[in-house]
Amino acid sequence: MTIVTATTxxxxxxxxxSGWLEYLTEDxxxxxxxxxxxxxxxxxxxxxxxxxxxxxxxxxxxxxLAEFFAVHAYGFRDRLISLDASLSFLAARLSLEKGxxxxxxxxxxxxxxxxxxxxxxxxxxxxxxxGVTLV
Numbered sequence: 001m002t003i004v005t006a007t008t009x010x011x012x013x014x015x016x017x018s019g020w021l022e023y024l025t026e027d028x029x030x031x032x033x034x035x036x037x038x039x040x041x042x043x044x045x046x047x048x049x050x051x052x053x054x055x056x057x058x059x060x061x062x063x064x065l066a067e068f069f070a071v072h073a074y075g076f077r078d079r080l081i082s083l084d085a086s087l088s089f090l091a092a093r094l095s096l097e098k099g100x101x102x103x104x105x106x107x108x109x110x111x112x113x114x115x116x117x118x119x120x121x122x123x124x125x126x127x128x129x130x131g132v133t134l135v
Contacts, residue, residue: 012116014044016107017052019119019135024053024069025061029121032135036119045076046110047083048103081110098129108132 019033050073057066095105111118118132
């Protein structure tokens, strides 16, 4: 089931770590994330997502899948979004305002800063945040 709390006018999306992991490990919601992950021209990739996905794949699935993801992540070039000072400040404010943990706040702030829709199955985002699609 997909719940859209509010859409954005942007053509960009951010898929959080849960979506990447579902898709790459062919888990139960892989098909729900596939349309977003198969359209790389509209996909932004926060570096914190790179960290979370790579670490989880390395720990649970081994180096082959983790390195496959790493090569894919490098291909994002200008759509690979690094954490800088202004994004850090926004994430800190959103963390306090919305009660988000650090990584979730950074991911949400990245989407908000770029006017992108955040696509996730992480229940931490199930708090009526604008611009979030829960799958």
